[in-house]
Structures are given as C-alpha cells and as structure tokens.
Amino acid sequence: MRGEVKVVGKVLAALIALSAAVPAFGQSSPSSDANLENNLTMAMAWKQTAAEYRALYHQGFNLARLRVELALAQKQDGSLPLAIISDVDETLLLANDYWGYLIEQGRDFFDDAIWDRWVAENRAVASPGALEFLEFCVANGVEIFYVTNRDQGDSTVDLALDNLNAVGFPSVDRAHLRVLRETSNKEQVQQQIREDHEVVVLLGDNLNDFARRYYSTDLEQRLSLMEEDRERYGRDYILFPNPTDGHWIRAIFGDSEPPPSDANRSTLKQAATRSAWTP
Numbered sequence: 001m002r003g004e005v006k007v008v009g010k011v012l013a014a015l016i017a018l019s020a021a022v023p024a025f026g027q028s029s030p031s032s033d034a035n036l037e038n039n040l041t042m043a044m045a046w047k048q049t050a051a052e053y054r055a056l057y058h059q060g061f062n063l064a065r066l067r068v069e070l071a072l073a074q075k076q077d078g079s080l081p082l083a084i085i086s087d088v089d090e091t092l093l094l095a096n097d098y099w100g101y102l103i104e105q106g107r108d109f110f111d112d113a114i115w116d117r118w119v120a121e122n123r124a125v126a127s128p129g130a131l132e133f134l135e136f137c138v139a140n141g142v143e144i145f146y147v148t149n150r151d152q153g154d155s156t157v158d159l160a161l162d163n164l165n166a167v168g169f170p171s172v173d174r175a176h177l178r179v180l181r182e183t184s185n186k187e188q189v190q191q192q193i194r195e196d197h198e199v200v201v202l203l204g205d206n207l208n209d210f211a212r213r214y215y216s217t218d219l220e221q222r223l224s225l226m227e228e229d230r231e232r233y234g235r236d237y238i239l240f241p242n243p244t245d246g247h248w249i250r251a252i253f254g255d256s257e258p259p260p261s262d263a264n265r266s267t268l269k270q271a272a273t274r275s276a277w278t279p
C-alpha cells in the first residue's frame with residue numbers, strides 16, 4: 001500500500017510541476033504554428049492513416065458488386081446492356097498527396113491552381129477496391145462510364161485519360177470518359193447513357209454525382225433531400241467518404257472552393273459548433 005501511495009504522490013507532484021511549467025496545461029491555447037491550426041489536418045490525418053477510411057471504400061465497392069451480381073442474375077434476353085457510372089476523383093482515384101502538400105503549404109481549402117498542377121503530375125492512386133470492382137464489371141460484360149467535372153482546359157480529357165490509365169483501370173478511352181467542364185450537372189450525360197444501357201449503380205463521393213436536385217446551397221434542404229432518398233443509398237447510389245471537399249463545403253460557404261481567409265475559418269468553426277453543449 002505504501003508503495004502505491006508513494007507512486008500516487010509522485011504522480012501528483014509531477015502533474016503539479018507540469019501544470020506550473022506549462023501555463024496552458026488543461027486549457028486551450030492558440031498554436032504559434034499556423035499549420036497546426038490548419039482546418040484540413042484532422043480530415044487528412046484520417047484519410048492518410050485510418051484503416052476505417054480505406055475500409056469504407058471496400059464496403060462501397062463490395063456493395064456495388066452485389067448490385068451488379070444481382071442485375072446480372074436478373075438480366076433478361078434482349079434487354080439493354082448493363083453499365084455502371086462512376087465519378088473519378090475521391091471515388092476511384094485518391095489525391096492524398098495533393099492534400100498533404102496543401103497542408104504543408106499552410107493552405108486549408110481546395111486550391112484550384114495547385115490542383116491543376118498536381119493533376120498533370122499523374123500522381124493519383126486507385127482507391128481501395130476500385131480496380132478489382134472495375135475489372136469484375138468488364139469481365140462480366142458490364143460497361144464502365146467515367147463521368148467527371150474536372151476542368152484543366154483543353155488538356156482535361158488527355159490528363160484524365162492519363163490518370164485513369166496510370167493506375168491500370170479498364171475501358172479507359174474517349175467513349176467511356178465523359179468530361180463536364182462547363183457544368184457540374186451530371187444528369188444529362190446519365191440520361192444519354194441510359195438511352196442504350198441499363199445503369200445498375202452510380203458511384204460518387206458527392207451527392208451531386210447522383211442527382212442534380214442535391215445541388216443546393218441550403219444546408220437544411222440538402223439534408224432533407226438526402227433523407228427523402230434514403231432507400232437509394234447502397235442500392236442505386238454508392239457513396240464514398242470525403243471530409244475535405246465537395247458540395248457539402250458549398251452548403252456551408254456558398255462556395256465549394258472558399259479562399260483561405262480567417263473569415264472562412266470562422267465560418268467553418270461555426271459549422272462545427274452549430275450544435276455544442278453548454279454545460
């Protein structure tokens with residue numbers, strides 16, 4: 001017993017000494033290093049390291065494969081050929097080192113100019129399970145359509161083809177890549193594909209990848225529209241996680257690529273604390 005009391009006494013003494021040496025002990029204090037305050041840090045630590053993040057991709061592609069297997073089993077003679085439609089970035093391709101670079105540069109929102117430079121470097125990697133799922137589709141006669149809103153000017157298509165080819169995805173050609181530079185509305189191209197295909201699932205990291213009706217800057221409306229469609233998730237829509245960018249950012253800021261100002265950091269903090277306990 002004496003030994004334990006001694007240990008407790010030593011621990012208490014150490015804590016008292018520590019709290020005296022570090023005035024902020026037990027309290028929050030602003031960091032002197034701006035990078036440590038970067039809004040992207042928690043999201044990117046998760047993307048870069050969490051097995052849970054990567055498992056969500058496997059979960060999504062496993063679900064998508066189940067939907068394709070079901071469609072194959074139910075396919076009637078003479079029916080339209082089966083197809084899947086997928087978004088590209090943060091769905092099939094991951095850009096973790098782009099985001100890591102942004103944090104190192106002290107930037108904490110998506111940066112278009114850096115993105116364009118990064119895309120040209122051909123550094124994207126396949127998301128976990130993406131290649132296997134796409135190969136399963138092709139092996140079973142299911143067509144793949146890559147639909148993206150990327151815009152790197154006249155080079156957009158070539159850069160996207162390079163990125164998709166670099167990771168070894170199948171069916172990477174101009175017939176299967178649809179680039180929407182002028183609009184983020186994917187419904188028109190979905191409709192075109194549906195004219196001669198039965199589309200089994202849509203895959204994306206942004207609700208706008210599924211339907212235009214989600215293109216709302218009203219945060220509450222976006223939440224309620226999603227709830228109206230709850231039956232479609234995991235069935236028609238396969239959603240992948242993205243805590244760094246997307247239309248959810250636009251719903252907060254009115255801009256999906258807000259400038260890295262203190263006003264915007266404050267707006268983000270308000271979003272993070274819209275529900276906060278007041279003891």
Ligand SMILES: [Mg+2]
Pocket residue numbers: 087088089090091204205206
């Ligand atoms: Mg995306």
